[in-house]
Amino acid sequence: MSVSAHGVEPRLLRAFLAVAEELHFTRAAARLYVAQQALSRDIRRLERELGAELFGRTTRQVTLTAEGARLLPYARRAVEAQDELLAAFARPAADSRPLLVDVNSPGLVHERVLARARELAPEHELMARYESGLTGAAAELLAGRLDVSFGRFAGLDPAVRERLAQQPLRYEPMAIVLPADHPLAGLDAVPLDRLAGETVYAGAGNPRTPEWTDLARRLFAGRGIAVAPPAPLAVGKEEFRRIMTKYRHPVLTGVDFPAMPGSVLRPLVDPVPLSPVSVVWLKGREHPGIEAVRAAAGELARDNGWLVRPDDAWIPATDALVMRGQD
CATH class of the missing domain: 3.40.190.10 (Periplasmic binding protein-like II)
Structure with a gap:
């Protein structure tokens, strides 16, 4: 594997990570909000720049090659470093920008959390967005296009969870x-x-x-x-x-x-059966609005008993550990 003297664009590494984690070009393109053709071009360009084939492709499946597997930890560290750099230098202006909160769907308790957060931080603009799915929201949190979402944290890929923070909200x-x-x-x-x-x-x-x-x-x-x-x-x-x-x-x-x-x-x-719901945001992302959402979530969960599990409840063991902060 040889690298161009000009280095590798982080965008290409993000494309590689999406395909490596999804092992499916269509899903990876949807996750990145790009056309599949554009994603395929980025992967081919990265392979040319590195002088290595990163994926095995058939009509039935996509697999990581040995070189792709070798690149994976380096790509993750490079993208994480860029995210940390961008977050660090965005902080001085972050307090004044609107906070985008994905409440999933109208009528859910997430709207109550957002309403209470607005009361706790009236000087900040907290904007609601209505899109279902934490997996989809996680990609946008990592890309900096979204600030807060709600959902089943244990259901995310472990590599994604490592870059996000969560606070249990409810056993729904x-x-x-x-x-x-x-x-x-x-x-x-x-x-x-x-x-x-x-x-x-x-x-x-x-x-x-x-x-x-x-x-x-x-x-x-x-x-x-x-x-x-x-x-x-x-x-x-x-x-x-x-x-x-x-x-x-x-x-x-x-x-x-x-x-x-x-x-x-x-x-x-x-x-x-219980659906575990957490407040989720990007690790290291600081904004008074995020703190207001977390405070509102804690207050409402406590006042409404949302984190009390019935005696006859069902929940996967992995989710129970995550909701207790043990994973």
């Missing part, structure tokens, strides 16, 4: 959205074993939310519940109603999911 009870005429719709709560034989939508194929699909697979394992195959994301109430009517797949969600036409939401019980 999980629920199921059913067609209004579904046989289970008449129950006040749905025992988990009553979903045996069902195919449940849990975001499979959505590159922004693999952490949610992974949580669903862990919950469904050994219970005879299948994860529905990838499908286009339904955006808006009318599109949700149409997709629910057409496919009739129950949808796994949290108890705060907003009401949708033609469907009912029922909490899951026996056991009560």
Whole structure:
């Protein structure tokens, strides 16, 4: 492996890391918010500059070559160093810039956290953004395009988690959205074993939310519940109603999911599955707004008992450790 005398652009290393971590060019391009053709050009350029083939490519899969694996730790350190440099020199002006907070979806408790943070820091502008998926948000946090998000921290790649900070916010009870005429719709709560034989939508194929699909697979394992195959994301109430009517797949969600036409939401019980939610931000990023969000999250979690787990709760062991700050 030989390097050009001009050095390697950090942008090319970021492209390499995205493909190396996703092992899929389409997902990596979505994560970086670039066209797949542009990403492929960057990877080819990096390979030319280094004089090494970094990925093995077939029609079925992408793999790291030995040279790609050798580059990986160096690329991570180089990108982390650049992020630290940019963060350090951005701090003097950071206090005055607006803080961008991804609250995921309307109606969730994240909006309450943001509202309280605005009360705690009225002199700062805290802007809300509505995009679901912590995996997608994490890429933007690392790139400096987003300041705070919420979600299942344990579901992120360990290499990504190392560069982010988190504060546990809530163990959110999980629920199921059913067609209004579904046989289970008449129950006040749905025992988990009553979903045996069902195919449940849990975001499979959505590159922004693999952490949610992974949580669903862990919950469904050994219970005879299948994860529905990838499908286009339904955006808006009318599109949700149409997709629910057409496919009739129950949808796994949290108890705060907003009401949708033609469907009912029922909490899951026996056991009560929990979706662990954390406040997430970039390590080293300093802004009074971030401190306000963290203070608001701590206050609301304490006052509402959001971090108290029911006796009959279900949660993956890895998530329990992360929520206790042990990973």
